[in-house]
Amino acid sequence: MCEDCGCGLPGENPVGISAGHQHEHEDKRGHSHGQEHAQEHEHAHGPGEHHGHGHDQSHSHPHAHAHAHLQAQPRAGEGTDLAAPGAEAAEARRTVEVRRAILEKNDRLAERNRGFFRARGLLVLNVLSAPGSGKTTFLRETVRGLGPQLKAGVLVGDLATDNDAKRLRESGAPVVQITTGTVCHLEAEMVGRAVKQLDLNGLELLFIENVGNLVCPAAYDLGEDLRVVLLSVTEGEDKPSKYPPLFQGADVVVISKVDLAGACGYNRDLALADLGRVAPRARVFETSARTGQGMEAWREFLVQQHGARKARDPLAL
Amino acid sequence: MESALSLALDQARQAGARQVHVIRLRIGALSGVAPEALEFAFAALAPGTPAENAQLAIEHVPARFWCAACVREFAADDLIAECPGCHRLSGEVRAGREMELASLEIE
Numbered sequence: 101m102c103e104d105c106g107c108g109l110p111g112e113n114p115v116g117i118s119a120g121h122q123h124e125h126e127d128k129r130g131h132s133h134g135q136e137h138a139q140e141h142e143h144a145h146g147p148g149e150h151h152g153h154g155h156d157q158s159h160s161h162p163h164a165h166a167h168a169h170l171q172a173q174p175r176a177g178e179g180t181d182l183a184a185p186g187a188e189a190a191e192a193r194r195t196v197e198v199r200r201a202i203l204e205k206n207d208r209l210a211e212r213n214r215g216f217f218r219a220r221g222l223l224v225l226n227v228l229s230a231p232g233s234g235k236t237t238f239l240r241e242t243v244r245g246l247g248p249q250l251k252a253g254v255l256v257g258d259l260a261t262d263n264d265a266k267r268l269r270e271s272g273a274p275v276v277q278i279t280t281g282t283v284c285h286l287e288a289e290m291v292g293r294a295v296k297q298l299d300l301n302g303l304e305l306l307f308i309e310n311v312g313n314l315v316c317p318a319a320y321d322l323g324e325d326l327r328v329v330l331l332s333v334t335e336g337e338d339k340p341s342k343y344p345p346l347f348q349g350a351d352v353v354v355i356s357k358v359d360l361a362g363a364c365g366y367n368r369d370l371a372l373a374d375l376g377r378v379a380p381r382a383r384v385f386e387t388s389a390r391t392g393q394g395m396e397a398w399r400e401f402l403v404q405q406h407g408a409r410k411a412r413d414p415l416a417l
Numbered sequence: 418m419e420s421a422l423s424l425a426l427d428q429a430r431q432a433g434a435r436q437v438h439v440i441r442l443r444i445g446a447l448s449g450v451a452p453e454a455l456e457f458a459f460a461a462l463a464p465g466t467p468a469e470n471a472q473l474a475i476e477h478v479p480a481r482f483w484c485a486a487c488v489r490e491f492a493a494d495d496l497i498a499e500c501p502g503c504h505r506l507s508g509e510v511r512a513g514r515e516m517e518l519a520s521l522e523i524e
Contacts, residue, residue, distance in 0.1 A: 193524045196432045202421045202442070202516045318449045319516065341497065345449035348498075348510075377497050380506035 115290055116279040118262055119297040120269065206320055209288035213295070213323025217306065221416030223406045224306045226322050228346060229330035230339075231312030234356040234389060236264045238330060239307050241389040243271040245399050250406055252305035253298045257286040259311065268309075274298050285317035286310050292323075304406055314339075318346040325409065329382075332357040334364050337371035340378035347379045354398065359388040421455070422462050424518050429467060434523035437468040441522075445478040445515035452477070480513030 201207065217224045229235050236256070243252045256264045257278045265277035276297045278290050291308060298306075308324060310317045329350040331339055334357060340347040347353065353375055361368070368386075375384060383401065387394035410416070425440050440459075444450050452475045463469045480493050484500035484507050491501055498507040 193438060193522060196428060196434075196521045196523055198424075198428050198518045198520055200424060200428075200518050202424060202518055204424075205420065315449055344497070345447055348447065348508075377499070377506065379508075380498075381508040 115281055115283065116277075117290070117294045117297060118265070118277045118279070120262065120265060120275065120277070203319060206288050209292060210321035210323040213288055213292050214325075216292075216295075217323060217325075218413055219416055220300055220303075221410060221413060222300070222303060222306045223326075223402070223409045224308065224322075224324045225326045225328050225352075226308045226310060226317075226324035227328045227330065228310045228314075228317050228350075229312060229332075229356075230314045230335060233312070233330040233332040233335065235309050235312070235330055236267050237389045238354065238356055238387065239309055240268050240271045241392070241395060242399065242402070243268075243273045243307075245392075245395055246305070246402065249399075250304045250403060251302050252307060253300070253303045254307045254309060255286075255291060255294045255298070256309040257290070257311045259284075264309065274303075280311060284311055284313050284315075285320050286322060287320050288322050305402065314343040314346050318349055326351040326405065328352040328354060329379075330354045330356050331371075331375075333361045333366040333371075337367050338374050340375045344378050347375070347382070350379050350382045352401075353379060353382045353384050355384065355386045357388060357390075358386050358393055359391045419458070419462060421516075421518060422459065422466070422468065425468060425521055426466055428518070429521055429523050432521070432523055434521070435467060436524045437471040437521055438524060439472045439474055439522035440468060441474045441476065441519040443476045443478050443515045443517040443519045445513040446480040447510060447513035448516045450516055476519065478513055478515045481511040482507040483509040483511050485509070 214224075227235055227239065239254060243254070246252060252273050254265075254268050254273050254275045255278060256268060256275060257280055258264055259282065260279055262277040262279070265275045268275045276294045278286060278294050280286070280290070286308065295306070308322055310322075327350050329347055329352070331353060333355060336342075340353075355371065358366075360366075372384070375382070385394055385398045385401070387398055389395065421440075421442060425437065429437050442455070444452060444455070455475065456473055459473050463471065480498075481490050482493055482498040482500070483490055484502065484505065486505055487500055487502040489500075489502065490511055493499065498510075499505070500507055
C-alpha cells in the first residue's frame with residue numbers, strides 16, 4: 101500500500117518471495133520471514149530513536165509534558181484501542197505536533213539495505229519504468245552480455261506470476277521473484293527479505309526490477325546506489341515532463357527499443373530535450389536489447405561504476 | 418496512506434487520545450503524491466480506527482530549487498527546475514519532496 105494511489109488495501113494478498121525452487125520450501129521460508137518481519141517492525145517502531153531523536157527533541161518538547169500527564173505509559177496499550185484507563189484526563193481536544201516523515205520507516209530500512217549491500221561490495225541498481233518499456237528483456241541482455249565480467253543477480257517485482265523471473269533466468273543469473281499481491285511498488289522491507297534468498301557469494305551487481313509503474317515507486321528508496329529509469333521510444337517523447345518525480349530522481353535514463361524508432365515516428369531531439377529539462381543530471385543511454393545497439397556502452401558504464409564502488413570500499417567482501 | 422495512518426494512530430495512542438479529529442499532512446509538489454489519492458485511501462482505511470471521523474488536512478509544499486550559478490533559491494511551479502535568472506537547469510531540490518505527518522488534533 102502506498103501513499104500515492106491507495107493500492108494494496110490491508111487483508112489482500114500477502115507479498116510472496118520465490119527463488120524458484122519447490123513449493124514446500126518456499127512455504128517454510130515464508131514462515132521464517134514472517135518472524136523476521138515482525139522483528140523488523142518492532143525495531144522500527146520502538147527504538148526509532150536513531151532518526152527520531154533529533155526530531156523528537158527539537159519539536160515535541162513543548163508538547164511532551166502534556167503527553168506525560170495524560171498517559172504515564174504511552175506504549176502500555178498495544179493494539180488499536182485508544183480508550184486507555186485514565187483517559188478522562190484526555191478529554192480536552194488538543195493539538196499534538198508530530199512532524200515525522202511518513203516514509204521514515206521505509207527510509208530507515210533502505211539505509212539498512214544500503215549498509216548491507218555496501219559491506220558485500222554489491223553495486224545495486226533500482227530499475228524503474230512503465231509496464232512494457234522492456235525492463236526484463238533489457239536486464240536479461242545486460243546480464244547475458246556481461247557474462248563472467250561482472251556477476252549479477254536480479255530481484256524482480258510484479259503483482260503476480262513469476263513469468264519475469266523465468267525470462268530473467270535465461271540469462272543464467274540467480275533471480276528471486278517478489279510478488280507484491282496488490283502493492284504497486286517495491287519497498288525496502290521486501291528487498292531486504294528477498295535478498296536473503298539470493299546466493300550473494302561472488303555477486304558484484306544486483307539489479308532490482310521494480311513493479312512497472314511510473315508514479316509510486318519514485319517515493320520508495322530501496323537502498324540502491326543508482327536509480328535507472330527506462331523509457332521506450334514507443335511511449336512518447338514527453339513522458340519525462342508528464343511524470344517528473346520519477347525522472348527527477350533518476351541517475352541513469354535508458355531509452356529502450358531504439359530499433360523501433362522509425363516505425364513509431366520517434367523524435368529523438370524532442371525526447372532528449374524533454375529529458376534534459378526534467379532530469380538534467382541523468383546519464384542517458386540509447387539502447388536496443390534486441391539488436392544490441394548501445395548495450396556495450398551501458399555495460400561499460402556498469403563495469404566502471406562497479407570499479408568506482410570497489411575503490412571507495414576496499415574492505416568490502 | 419497506510420503508513421501515514423499507522424503513524425498517526427501510533428502517535429495518537431502515545432498521546433493518550435481516544436479520538437482523532439484532524440490529521441495534518443504536509444505534501445511536497447515533488448513527492449509524487451496526489452492529495453486526491455490520499456483522501457481516497459484514507460476513506461478506505463480509516464473506518465474502524467479512532468481516526469474514522471477525522472478530517473484530513475493536506476498542506477501543499479511548493480517546489481523550491483537552488484541555483485548555484487546565481488546563488489539563489491527559486492520556486493518552480495511546473496516542476497521543471499529552470500532558474501528564472503540564468504535559465505540554467507538545477508538538480509538541487511531545496512523543498513517539495515516532503516511527505517510529513519505535521520500534527521494531529523486529538524481528544
